[in-house]
Amino acid sequence: MAAKSKILVIGGTGYIGKFIVKASAETGHPTFVLVRDNTLSHPEKSKLVESFKSFGVTLLYGDLTDHDSLVKAIKQVDVVISALGGQQIDDQVKIIAAIKEAGNIKRFLPSEFGLDVDHHNAVEPVSSFFEKKVKIRRAIEAERIPYTYITSNLFAGHFLPNLLQQNVTTPPRDKVVILGDGNVKGVYVIEEDVATYTIKAVEDPRTLNKTVYVRPPANILTFNELVSLWEYKINSTLDKIYIPDDQLLKSIQESPFPDNFMLALRHSFLVKGDCNYEIDPSFGVEASKLYSEVKYTTVDNYLNAFV
């Protein structure tokens, strides 16, 4: 059996990065995380980095702005996964340049882990944000770097504990705000499963130069279905407050950044249905079909923890 690919995660202490690092190490990939000199002085990040060490992860000290450190880190691995945050999308041109110079990378996964930025109906400021991701995709393709784009849809661990309501840490028990008519399908994926599918994809020839859509069938739900599921679990009916499309668009227009961004993102997936683009087999594959052996967490099961 061939040795498992060596994986470098950039942004490994971030929201989704930490799950990817863990999944990579646990499945036996020699796993490397790029950390900055000052990462260990950040209390939360330092705790994470300690846990990484306990999984046998190798820390590589470097910085996006230090080209040589980046090339040196990249030369030690086969696969680069970027999990950089939303403010660092553009900075990935530096990773592309370093991969190009290193010349040894078999697969690059840029920071995606959301909607398919090549097929969406988002309004500003989210559309400008998606454009940044699109530019990175086009730069990767222009440089002929082997890639996989992970369209993992909605982070369940972020959106479900409060049923997309703000400022509540458990799902609502009295009333719920519904954007649009609530009849649009969304796809909720638990973060650990996003990481599992991502690591499965990194050395799979079927995902080479493709977009991997993560759409576990049991987790494709309209917002109304999500609310009904929750009402059933708590054996209670919630008051429903509907915010029509035009009112939502007005709120987006009248809010400053980042609130307008948060609302526009919800508009994209809850009103425009941007999770549910039809997959064209010429560029897309679906993760739960490719890796049917993965026992993903269903939304139904996940919500039980909050009853």
Added chain:
Amino acid sequence: MAAKSKILVIGGTGYIGKFIVKASAETGHPTFVLVRDNTLSHPEKSKLVESFKSFGVTLLYGDLTDHDSLVKAIKQVDVVISALGGQQIDDQVKIIAAIKEAGNIKRFLPSEFGLDVDHHNAVEPVSSFFEKKVKIRRAIEAERIPYTYITSNLFAGHFLPNLLQQNVTTPPRDKVVILGDGNVKGVYVIEEDVATYTIKAVEDPRTLNKTVYVRPPANILTFNELVSLWEYKINSTLDKIYIPDDQLLKSIQESPFPDNFMLALRHSFLVKGDCNYEIDPSFGVEASKLYSEVKYTTVDNYLNAFV
């Protein structure tokens, strides 16, 4: 009396841009707004643009990505104010290039309208965002373009109607979440006043190559003072839920973008006190002192509308 400067606003249909356009036109400045061909197809923006026309504003069709259109627009005015949104900070290098080529601009105000990005204690991802604004400042200075930076602190119309609580449209009447100990001074400025001070500053020699801090004395309040003021108005005491600093930092670390951004921004001004940097007269001037004739709206008065 000299003719008033001609002002071009870029980002004039955005959150703060619309107030600036109105203030500019109302004070007799020949006012121009850069609009894209597709701006009028956006229902909310098209309504705004109609209202601009009723104030006598001239629309100039152009686009940041079309250098010639930008140079042509800039050549018609004396002052350029950028009010571009948070996703377009980097794009201002295109405005700088066009101003440099046009060669006629007497003052450029880049998109700031928040905290002083040269003096802050923000954590990621806000610190990376502030760095983008810093880079634009340094690029303006390197090109020796005459500038004014407007540090207008917190948008009162955004933060006060819900006392910084999420998902409520009126200030809270039962409980309130307080980040940190609530004893840190913040500065809340009503958007119309931000615009008034901005327009006052554009041709003032005292603000040339300076940062204008907008700190109306009556509007410098700790969060606890804000809550007390509100409690007094509604004649009721709220339950107070304190979120300590380390818990807030953990939430920032464990939230995806843009939620981590929103929390980190609150951390910067509610916990770290980033509104309240001491003004060094070598680079900073204070707006309410310079323009003591402006009858700004006080937080106290503003909150009366929500009782």
